[in-house]
Amino acid sequence: MHKNQNFKSGYVSIIGAPNVGKSTLLNTFLGQKLAIVTPKPQTTRNQIRGILTTDTHQIIFVDTPGLMNPKYRLQSEMVRTAYGALGDADVVLFVVDVNRRDPEIEDRILTRLQRTKSTAILVLNKVDLVPKPTLLPIFEDYHQRFEFAQMIPISALTADGVPALLEQIENYLPLGPLYFPEDQLSDLPERFFIAETVREKIMLLTQREIPYASAVVIEEFEKRQTKKSDEIIYIRAIVYAERQTQKQIIIGKGGKLVKRVGELARTDIEKFLDARVFLEIYVTVKADWRKDARQIKELGGFMDI
Numbered sequence: 001m002h003k004n005q006n007f008k009s010g011y012v013s014i015i016g017a018p019n020v021g022k023s024t025l026l027n028t029f030l031g032q033k034l035a036i037v038t039p040k041p042q043t044t045r046n047q048i049r050g051i052l053t054t055d056t057h058q059i060i061f062v063d064t065p066g067l068m069n070p071k072y073r074l075q076s077e078m079v080r081t082a083y084g085a086l087g088d089a090d091v092v093l094f095v096v097d098v099n100r101r102d103p104e105i106e107d108r109i110l111t112r113l114q115r116t117k118s119t120a121i122l123v124l125n126k127v128d129l130v131p132k133p134t135l136l137p138i139f140e141d142y143h144q145r146f147e148f149a150q151m152i153p154i155s156a157l158t159a160d161g162v163p164a165l166l167e168q169i170e171n172y173l174p175l176g177p178l179y180f181p182e183d184q185l186s187d188l189p190e191r192f193f194i195a196e197t198v199r200e201k202i203m204l205l206t207q208r209e210i211p212y213a214s215a216v217v218i219e220e221f222e223k224r225q226t227k228k229s230d231e232i233i234y235i236r237a238i239v240y241a242e243r244q245t246q247k248q249i250i251i252g253k254g255g256k257l258v259k260r261v262g263e264l265a266r267t268d269i270e271k272f273l274d275a276r277v278f279l280e281i282y283v284t285v286k287a288d289w290r291k292d293a294r295q296i297k298e299l300g301g302f303m304d305i
């Protein structure tokens with residue numbers, strides 16, 4: 001399967017504060033929606049690996065949870081998970097939002113970067129939101145604080161600058177084998193992405209604490225034949241809330257909200273699986289699951305996959 005002796009491959013970790021556009025960037029690199037994206041911070045809870053293979057290289061991108069000051073157990077697990085992606089990275093993309101900077105978190109991340117051997121590239125994201133001249137002092141500032149291999153302005157949303165960034169990443173990749181079959185998009189199971197899709201819709205349709213107190217587990221995922229012997233994929237998702245009141249809000253009046261979650265999620269899942277889907281969603285309560293290490297593993301589930 002080795003294409004030629006100049007073939008390059010490696011791990012590229014995407015880190016940064018919450019909401020800076022890390023998951024959007026992963027999706028733009030892949031040209032496909034893999035990681036969920038919402039306007040709310042702390043959307044991503046796990047390492048999301050996406051594989052990009054061309055004739056000359058294979059890159060395993062690792063999207064991570066936003067780095068923050070953790071206030072409860074789930075958040076400390078998210079931070080641990082994010083820093084965990086620094087270890088084996090050949091290249092680290094440190095993503096910042098040029099429109100909204102967070103000096104305290106950035107300082108902490110730079111201190112961590114000092115200790116890694118990986119090539120560090122500064123990615124100035126969301127340049128579509130600011131006038132060009134405002135970028136110059138930002139470049140200057142980072143230049144003083146850390147020796148980045150490159151500093152590259154992009155818009156993950158419009159893909160502006162992303163091809164140039166990809167070219168730089170390729171430059172810093174080591175020679176290496178094809179780690180995964182060339183048509184493989186991720187090494188994570190389909191169930192994970194299905195649960196994430198349902199969680200994305202809940203995050204989008206609910207407010208305040210509910211987006212953060214919700215978790216989704218896929219209990220059943222099975223191919224079935226309908227009476228007309230068409231094939232349909234039957235999926236049962238369980239949504240966990242921390243309180244009875246949250247559960248009621250997620251269900252909504254007459255089941256209206258959960259129905260909408262189901263409709264939106266099903267459309268995305270059908271696209272993702274390229275199949276017809278029957279999606280059933282149950283909502284249940286698991287009090288304070290975000291504070292309990294074992295439950296975080298079960299419901300947030302995938303911390304170590």
Ligand SMILES: Nc1nc2c(ncn2[C@@H]2O[C@H](COP(=O)(O)OP(=O)(O)OP(=O)(O)O)[C@@H](O)[C@H]2O)c(=O)[nH]1
Pocket residue numbers: 017018019020021022023024025036037038039040041042043044045064065066067125126127128129154155156157158
């Ligand atoms: N205007 C603009 N918006 C962007 C850009 N990149 C991302 N966004 C928006 O920023 C918000 C957060 O994007 P995400 O990709 O979820 O950010 P993230 O860094 O993965 O966030 P966490 O998972 O919470 O750490 C979403 O509303 C995106 O649409 C960009 O280049 N320009």
Ligand SMILES: [Mg+2]
Pocket residue numbers: 022023024035036043044063064065066
């Ligand atoms: Mg994210």
